[in-house]
Amino acid sequence: xxxxxxxxxxxxxxxxxxxxxxxxxxxxxxxxxxxxxxxxxxxxxxxxxxxxxxxxxxxxxxxxxxxxxxxxxxxxxxxxxxxxxxxxxxxxxxxxxxxxxxxxxxxxxxxxxxxxxxxxxxxxxxxxxxxxxxxxxxxxxxxxxxxxxxxxxxxxxxxxxxxxxxxxxxxxxxxxxxxxxxxxxxxxxxxxxxxxxxxxxxxxxxxxxxxxxxxxxxxxxxxxxxxxxxxxxxxxxxxxxxxxxxxxxxxxxxxxxxxxxxxxxxxxxxxxxxxxxxxxxxxxxxxxxxxxxxxxxxxxxxxxxxxxxxxxxxxxxxxxxxxxxxxxxxxxxxxxxxxxxxxxxxxxxxxxxxxxxxxxxxxxxxxxxxxxxxxxxxxxxxxxxxxxxxxxxxxxxxxxxxxxxxxxxxxxxxxxxxxxxxxxxxxxxxxxxxxxxxxxxxxxxxxxxxxxxxxxxxxxxxxxxxxxxxxxxxxxxxxxxxxxxxxxxxxxx
Amino acid sequence: xxxxxxxxxxxxxxxxxxxxxxxxxxxxxxxxxxxxxxxxxxxxxxxxxxxxxxxxxxxxxxxxxxxxxxxxxxxxxxxxxxxxxxxxxxxxxxxxxxxxxxxxxxxxxxxxxxxxxxxxxxxxxxxxxxxxxxxxxxxxxxxxxxxxxxxxxxxxxxxxxxxxxxxxxxxxxxxxxxxxxxxxxxxxxxxxxxxxxxxxxxxxxxxxxxxxxxxxxxxxxxxxxxxxxxxxxxxxxxxxxxxxxxxxxxxxxxxxxxxxxxxxxxxxxxxxxxxxxxx
Numbered sequence: 001x002x003x004x005x006x007x008x009x010x011x012x013x014x015x016x017x018x019x020x021x022x023x024x025x026x027x028x029x030x031x032x033x034x035x036x037x038x039x040x041x042x043x044x045x046x047x048x049x050x051x052x053x054x055x056x057x058x059x060x061x062x063x064x065x066x067x068x069x070x071x072x073x074x075x076x077x078x079x080x081x082x083x084x085x086x087x088x089x090x091x092x093x094x095x096x097x098x099x100x101x102x103x104x105x106x107x108x109x110x111x112x113x114x115x116x117x118x119x120x121x122x123x124x125x126x127x128x129x130x131x132x133x134x135x136x137x138x139x140x141x142x143x144x145x146x147x148x149x150x151x152x153x154x155x156x157x158x159x160x161x162x163x164x165x166x167x168x169x170x171x172x173x174x175x176x177x178x179x180x181x182x183x184x185x186x187x188x189x190x191x192x193x194x195x196x197x198x199x200x201x202x203x204x205x206x207x208x209x210x211x212x213x214x215x216x217x218x219x220x221x222x223x224x225x226x227x228x229x230x231x232x233x234x235x236x237x238x239x240x241x242x243x244x245x246x247x248x249x250x251x252x253x254x255x256x257x258x259x260x261x262x263x264x265x266x267x268x269x270x271x272x273x274x275x276x277x278x279x280x281x282x283x284x285x286x287x288x289x290x291x292x293x294x295x296x297x298x299x300x301x302x303x304x305x306x307x308x309x310x311x312x313x314x315x316x317x318x319x320x321x322x323x324x325x326x327x328x329x330x331x332x333x334x335x336x337x338x339x340x341x342x343x344x345x346x347x348x349x350x351x352x353x354x355x356x357x358x359x360x361x362x363x364x365x366x367x368x369x370x371x372x373x374x375x376x377x378x379x380x381x382x383x384x385x386x387x388x389x390x391x392x393x394x395x396x397x398x399x400x401x402x403x404x405x406x407x408x409x410x411x412x413x414x415x416x417x418x419x420x421x422x423x424x425x426x427x428x429x430x431x432x433x434x435x436x437x438x439x440x441x442x443x444x445x446x447x448x449x450x451x452x453x454x455x456x457x458x459x460x461x462x463x464x465x466x467x468x469x470x471x472x473x474x475x476x477x478x479x480x481x482x483x484x485x486x487x488x489x490x491x492x493x
Numbered sequence: 494x495x496x497x498x499x500x501x502x503x504x505x506x507x508x509x510x511x512x513x514x515x516x517x518x519x520x521x522x523x524x525x526x527x528x529x530x531x532x533x534x535x536x537x538x539x540x541x542x543x544x545x546x547x548x549x550x551x552x553x554x555x556x557x558x559x560x561x562x563x564x565x566x567x568x569x570x571x572x573x574x575x576x577x578x579x580x581x582x583x584x585x586x587x588x589x590x591x592x593x594x595x596x597x598x599x600x601x602x603x604x605x606x607x608x609x610x611x612x613x614x615x616x617x618x619x620x621x622x623x624x625x626x627x628x629x630x631x632x633x634x635x636x637x638x639x640x641x642x643x644x645x646x647x648x649x650x651x652x653x654x655x656x657x658x659x660x661x662x663x664x665x666x667x668x669x670x671x672x673x674x675x676x677x678x679x680x681x682x683x684x685x686x687x688x689x690x691x692x693x694x695x696x697x698x699x700x701x702x703x704x705x706x707x708x709x710x711x712x713x714x715x716x717x718x719x720x721x722x723x724x725x726x727x728x729x730x731x732x733x734x735x736x737x738x739x740x741x742x743x744x745x746x747x748x749x750x751x752x753x754x755x756x757x758x759x760x761x762x763x764x765x766x767x768x769x770x771x772x
Contacts, residue, residue: 199711200579201537201579209709209713237577238577238578239579240579243520244517244579244581245516245519246520265712265713266712267715269718271724271725276725278748278750284714285714285716288713288714289708293537293708294534298758299755299759299762299763300534301536302759304536304752304755305755306751306752377747378744426712427712430584430730
């Protein structure tokens with residue numbers, strides 16, 4: 001997506017913005033110290049599932065908003081995958097108009113309360129902030145985003161986007177994760193008759209089954225879904241498009257275009273000996289049991305979970321961090337990350353790694369499991385691990401890990417969670433064999449997120465990208481919705 | 494919501510439920526299953542669709558009470574509703590005309606075998622059904638199978654019905670009597686293991702439909718993974734049917750016991766609740 005700098009410039013040139021800018025010199029502004037969000041005590045929080053971060057106060061938000069220099073060339077915006085009008089909403093905070101701040105924010109980001117919590121700002125907007133060039137900590141854009149969204153939600157008065165008159169054209173969204181929710185919202189704004197189909201019994205996709213309560217409270221999801229319902233989006237759970245009914249059945253029912261946002265749900269395993277022993281789980285299973293099925297409240301809830309005392313989580317991404325922190329909360333004495341590269345190469349957000357360490361998670365970096373050993377009942381009891389060292393950079397630019405001869409050793413465990421990534425869900429491919437897919441099972445789309453083999457099918461998020469972020473999925477949804485609108489309007493003429 | 498329109502107790506521990514599920518009743522094929530959940534706090538479990546009526550918009554599930562969730566299903570009444578049903582899941586059975594088929598079912602495995610046996614018969618095969626269970630009470634769907642099968646043989650451990658003996662005795666009896674082209678077997682993992690060992694000896698292609706632990710049933714959790722022909726497969730999206738000669742049944746048996754202790758806790762917790770405990 002390209003940034004509309006003209007619009008931003010116009011916005012920045014408004015009288016009140018100029019006045020606000022001149023009310024405090026840049027010299028004064030940079031004296032401000034970056035706000036620090038309060039977090040619950042690690043010793044206490046590691047025993048419960050409540051949200052770790054507490055948000056920032058209105059006072060801190062104002063102080064932080066004043067730090068923003070309202071740059072003529074806002075580099076932060078080009079660092080954002082959906083090009084949120086960042087200085088636009090921050091200056092509304094400084095002005096004191098929280099309602100308007102939320103409106104500006106939501107004009108480009110449909111789910112700011114979620115992005116304010118789960119986006120890796122340190123490698124996106126905040127990395128591009130001017131302050132970095134001055135050798136200072138960047139403006140806490142993520143915290144301000146969260147503050148703006150939370151303030152609006154807690155006020156009980158959510159602003160509704162303008163909705164065009166109904167055009168009675170039916171469109172189907174497959175999957176209710178970040179990509180699907182965004183697309184649904186955008187299409188509702190254009191006036192379409194939008195139905196969102198979800199395979200699980202609850203809506204939200206990875207935001208509900210994958211990301212734990214302590215990072216993203218489910219209440220936030222619930223409110224977002226309520227808002228979409230108010231915008232006219234119909235929600236259908238327990239429905240697998242391609243199975244419960246085929247795409248063609250839905251076509252006969254009047255659906256004229258489809259957006260597939262079914263995600264990358266298929267867990268990857270390492271295919272090493274002993275991996276199918278009992279108490280070795282995919283991170284998907286482990287997190288789904290806890291987050292979606294509420295197994296941490298077993299037996300009040302019927303779904304069980306194995307509460308390990310010594311839990312090893314394999315992988316270095318956010319999902320691995322979510323899993324290991326969940327293990328700690330389920331009562332593990334020893335919860336460890338086993339990662340084959342070093343911390344510098346970890347794909348997880350810095351904040352997640354930091355939180356995990358605070359909560360007592362051990363990091364066995366440059367270690368790689370090569371075999372699992374079970375007891376007489378087939379339950380995992382040990383991992384054979386090999387130490388690694390970093391060699392030359394690979395295709396991803398990260399230094400390639402290579403095993404160190406003779407470095408093998410054993411770790412005692414009673415639960416292992418494999419969090420090394422996921423692949424696209426195969427159900428779509430089974431349902432639509434004519435759809436062009438890559439060798440990795442992702443849908444091939446053009447730059448408008450439109451399938452190259454079926455013009456009525458659009459796709460975005462992890463089913464296209466293989467495994468990316470919430471914000472990129474939302475960006476895709478936005479592009480796809482606009483393209484679907486053009487496609488459907490073109491068809492009508 | 495999915496309303497129970499008919500409930501029938503088939504044996505001491507087995508109940509048949511006919512449930513309103515309009516769309517699934519039309520799209521499901523033999524061999525496929527659904528994931529069901531009862532109540533907001535319920536667990537998701539897989540159940541094979543035993544039959545369906547696309548005109549009435551119903552599906553039939555046959556459930557044996559073994560754990561907490563199946564107990565709740567056993568106790569459900571006509572007119573009550575199942576909170577969640579999703580499907581059809583899994584790949585349908587590859588039905589073709591091959592000649593003579595043995596459909597060998599054990600215990601509650603007879604229920605998922607029923608639609609597959611019927612489909613094989615409808616495809617023009619000679620169909621010999623072997624039903625086996627511990628005792629007479631546990632033999633289900635005998636009359637329903639007789640309605641279309643060329644022959645139905647019953648085996649019980651205690652000899653209270655049909656011939657005394659295990660299902661493998663029945664399969665071997667037929668194999669020695671006539672040329673068999675394919676065997677389909679569904680039942681407890683240990684039973685399928687021994688059917689597979691037997692038919693391997695005779696080199697007869699054999700399908701087994703596996704019922705493993707699942708959470709989502711759509712390829713997401715990997716709880717259902719089994720080793721087939723040396724590589725890991727997901728029962729939910731790669732199965733539920735596999736070449737029985739390639740399945741590592743010993744591993745599957747172990748994995749089925751993954752939550753034995755938790756199941757006991759849940760069951761006892763529920764019982765104490767029912768008896769007016771403090772819960």
